[in-house]
Amino acid sequence: MKLVRCAQGLDLGKLDEAHEIYKSVVHDRVGVEEASTRINELLSRKPRYNIWCCILIYGFASAMVTPWGFGGSWIDMPISFGIGLVVGFLQFVISPKSSLYSSVFEVTASIVVSFIGRAIGSINGGSTFCFSGIVQGSLALILPGYIILCGSLELQSRNIVAGSVRMFYAIIYSLFLGFGITLGAALYGWIDHNATSATTCQSNVSPWFRFLLVPMFTIGLALINQAKISQLPAMIVISGGGYVVNYFSGKHFSNAAEFTSTIGCFMIGFLSNLYSRIGRTFLGKRMNPGMAVVNMLPGIFVQVPSGIASQGSLLAGINTADAIVNSNHTTSSNTSSNEFSSTSLSFGIVMVQVAIGISVGLFAATIAVYPFGKKRTGLFTL
Secondary structure (H helix, E strand, O other), X not given: OOOOOOOOOOOXXXXXXXXXXXXXXXXXXXXXXXXXHHHHHHHHOOOOOOHHHHHHHHHXXXXXXXXXXXXXXXXXXHHHHHHHHHHHHHHHHHHHHOHHHHHOHHHHHHHHHHHHXXXXXOHHHHOOOOHHHHHHHHHHHHOOHHHHHHHHHHHHOOOHHHHHHHHHHHHHHHHHHHHHXXXXXXXXXXXXXXXXXXXXOOOOOOHHHHHHHHHHHHHHHHHHOOOOHHHHHHHHHHHHHHHHHHHHHHHHOOOXXXXXXXXXXXXXXXXXXXXXXXXHHHHOOOOOOOOHHHHHHHHHHHHHHHHHHHHOOOOOOHHHHHHHHHOOOHHHHHHHHHHHHHHHHHHHHHHHXXXXXXXXXXXXXHHHHOOOOXXXXXXXXX
């Protein structure tokens, strides 16, 4: 017996085509043999965008999310682009070559990003660059948005065990990121005792630029996940609609990630399912609106940074890092240990809130569009 390992990945273009083949078989448009041949051809096809292109897009998406997602300024965008390239290199080049490294990729990436980000953010006493915006923007693309989406869809399909495991893994994944950020900040704090500890920044980017930056971030997310160009317009509209609802609901419900995520994801799920259900009527028979989950995935990725940024939880361990560096006696060590326990769990708690909000929002959207379910094809399954 031989154990076969396969690198984890997501290809939105192939996922949409595989779902179309599945529907063709269910509706008796093609036979099983032809469908099997098409599936084999689909699996053997090379990725639409190569590794180095994905790394460049990774840096581009990191730069786009920094101003609107985490309060960065225009001057922070090139820094986020450069650090995003480093994270993309670790994910697309180093991680697939080593199964051992892939197990600690999240921790090592967050350590590297936090260390470099704090070093750059400490220039001129922290008055030039936004440390929090750079770090969070560079890590935005490895936040567990896809894991949460899969978990919520599994729960909706009554796959309780699989959905619960994915949700729990998303929480543990978040704790890994929080631990890595704390450790990276503490390591640089040992080197530079005047390192910045600011977790918020004053952005000079007008909110009106979000109409440009959010779609650009959505495009970057979609292309990294191998989406087809024809899928981008629907993804941009759905993602933008969800973010607009999330943004204005956040103005009303301050520091309530679960409520804003619920409302935003309801809009994303509603638009995705509605487009998947009636899109062919408006686009014509030649155009395929595609699978709902494919169109909503970039929007979910937009919701996760928004929910985390509203709580500021990704950098909750900075004070702990300072306490670790500055602890010189037993009392302060015990205090820093207690602070570390609380701040390390705070990110996981926020991810629980965001995950619950996403799940409830998608459930409600599905009921609104498919009140009696779908009779002939599966609903919301991956």
